[in-house]
Amino acid sequence: MAARGKHRRPRINTLTRGIVAAGTGGAALALPIVGATGAHAAQPAQAAQVASAAVPQVSLVTYKVVAGDTLTKIAKKHSTSGGWQNLYKANRAVIGDDPAVIRPGLKLTVGTKNAQTLAKTATATKSSTASAVTPAAAKTYSNDLDGWIRESLDIMAQQGIPGSYDGIYRNIMRESSGNPQAMNNWDSNAAAGTPSKGLLQTIDPTFNAYHVAGTSMDPFDPVANITAACNYAAARYGSIDNVFGAY
Numbered sequence: 001m002a003a004r005g006k007h008r009r010p011r012i013n014t015l016t017r018g019i020v021a022a023g024t025g026g027a028a029l030a031l032p033i034v035g036a037t038g039a040h041a042a043q044p045a046q047a048a049q050v051a052s053a054a055v056p057q058v059s060l061v062t063y064k065v066v067a068g069d070t071l072t073k074i075a076k077k078h079s080t081s082g083g084w085q086n087l088y089k090a091n092r093a094v095i096g097d098d099p100a101v102i103r104p105g106l107k108l109t110v111g112t113k114n115a116q117t118l119a120k121t122a123t124a125t126k127s128s129t130a131s132a133v134t135p136a137a138a139k140t141y142s143n144d145l146d147g148w149i150r151e152s153l154d155i156m157a158q159q160g161i162p163g164s165y166d167g168i169y170r171n172i173m174r175e176s177s178g179n180p181q182a183m184n185n186w187d188s189n190a191a192a193g194t195p196s197k198g199l200l201q202t203i204d205p206t207f208n209a210y211h212v213a214g215t216s217m218d219p220f221d222p223v224a225n226i227t228a229a230c231n232y233a234a235a236r237y238g239s240i241d242n243v244f245g246a247y
Contacts, residue, residue: 060109060111061078061111061112062107062108062109062110063078063107064105064106064107065102065104065105065106065108066104069102069104070084070100070102071084071087071088071095071099072084074087075087078111079111080110080111081111087108087110090109091106091108091109094106094107094108095108139154145172145178145222148180148226149168149172149226151223152168152223152226152227152230153165153168155212155214155215155223155227156227156230156231159212161212161227161230161234162230162234162239162240162241163233163234163239163240163241164239164240164241166241167240167241167242167243168226168230168240171240172200172226174245175196175199175200175201176198176199176201178199179199180199180221180222180225181198182198183198184196184197184201189203197219197220197225198220198221198225199222199225199226199229200226200229200230201229202219202225202228202232206228206229206232207219207224207228209232210228210229210235211224211231212224212227212228212231215227215228233247
């Protein structure tokens with residue numbers, strides 16, 4: 001008689017039995033994947049971020065077709081790489097099967113711009129606009145002989161009146177010693193009722209005749225006096241620089 005248990009069927013462990021049972025049904029049962037932990041779990045997300053950062057962000061540049069346009073003309077205008085052929089390939093879905101027929105109003109993609117380039121362009125545009133709307137600071141002059149001469153020279157330059165700093169200074173020192181309130185009460189002009197006034201000693205008729213618009217109508221005003229006198233000297237002598245005595 002055979003010993004009991006000699007032909008006992010081998011035990012199948014629980015895991016193996018589960019797989020075999022799933023297989024008999026014709027479908028494999030996928031075992032659950034144990035979740036990764038620690039630093040390795042973050043690697044896919046980090047890789048995605050790095051990949052995203054590595055890809056330059058771009059913006060499409062579009063163009064709206066107008067009457068008379070051709071793909072060749074548009075490609076040349078926008079320096080499209082590959083000419084009209086590449087332009088057509090990129091827009092075939094919009095244009096249709098015939099590249100020679102493009103209708104006004106069609107919106108074509110003519111290129112791309114890098115996001116960084118767009119940002120720089122926007123910044124430059126903003127800066128340019130700000131400069132255009134911000135008034136330039138007004139030039140200032142010192143309230144002394146140096147400042148009066150320099151302001152007058154700037155006005156003269158705008159009006160095309162010749163003259164130099166040295167020429168003006170030299171004549172002022174001879175005529176009034178730099179005193180804007182100087183007035184001659186003893187010469188022939190004074191005797192005729194028109195005394196010479198101001199830094200360059202102009203009489204009223206001369207000051208009025210050669211007064212430069214934008215300056216004061218007061219002959220004692222330093223800038224107005226210098227500018228009018230230089231205008232008169234330019235008309236009579238070619239320039240205040242050519243005056244070396246009474247004029």
